[in-house]
Amino acid sequence: KTPIILDCDPGHDDALALMMVIASPEFDLRAVTTSAGNQTPDKTFDNACRLLTLMERTDIPVASGNKKPLLQELMIADAVHGDTGVDGTVLPKSEIPATNLTAIELIAETLSKSAEKVTMVVTGPMTNMALFLAVYPELKSKIEKIVFMGGSTDVGNVKPGSEFNIAVDPESAKMVLNDSIPLVMAGLNLTHQAQILDAEIEEIGKINNKVAQSAYGLLKFYGIYYGQEKWGFQGIPLHDPCTIAWMLQPELFTSGHYHVDVEVNGDLTRGETIVDKFDLLGLEKNTEVLLSIDRTKFVELLISKLKKFDEL
Ligand code: BDR
């Protein structure tokens, strides 16, 4: 089993990523930590707790992280994710036991206790990771790698070249990318290929268990935003689940190793990931950048995972 900690900001696609983790015996999910991003920190935390309650996994510790990014004010994505952050489904009230630990304390405790290295999966802004690495540098060696959804080799989604998770807290992302930890990046260049089509969403609607039904409601709501003509999408891009799919079935992906950094200064380019594909800077190839995905098999994987909840 691969030990992981999921740092997320649920969020429709974060919720789907978490469902895939819980449905997969390949993972040993040691903790969930939440960041401020898609919604305010209190809401993303509550959503993570409610999702785990829905999946009857109240044994997994959850802790809430930073209230705001390092340098700038918090920008949320309520236009995408609605007022709750997971509009489109009604989740049960949290039955997760209360904790006094903050996200970085829970990450530190989990890593300290672990005999093996742990993979960090980050599907929200990088603020918790940056703070963690600044406060507990001695625990860095316990991190196997950081698999993150964020950035892009081409287009952005909040500015022409800037992706939301990085743009929310560019300084944090820059700190994490420059900390010599092995990185795997699922950016928009990849996740825009990972679209689920209407007919496939309807297939999920026919799966008769409470988690799949919740996923169906989430996808229907998520589709409203991504159905806007300006995107030109056939379906809905499932950003965050790409991280989990890569961990489960890397053979569905192609990738390249490049130097990646974050622009924090430009008026138009603040929050952009700079991916040095031609090695023009001659710097350390710090990131495995995912480039393409077998869309059909990816959606099949998601659907097969949602069916696993029949056993609940
Ligand atoms: C990322 O931003 C959030 O809205 C999604 O949850 C995803 O992590 C996509 O840019």
Ligand code: CA
């Ligand atoms: Ca997210």
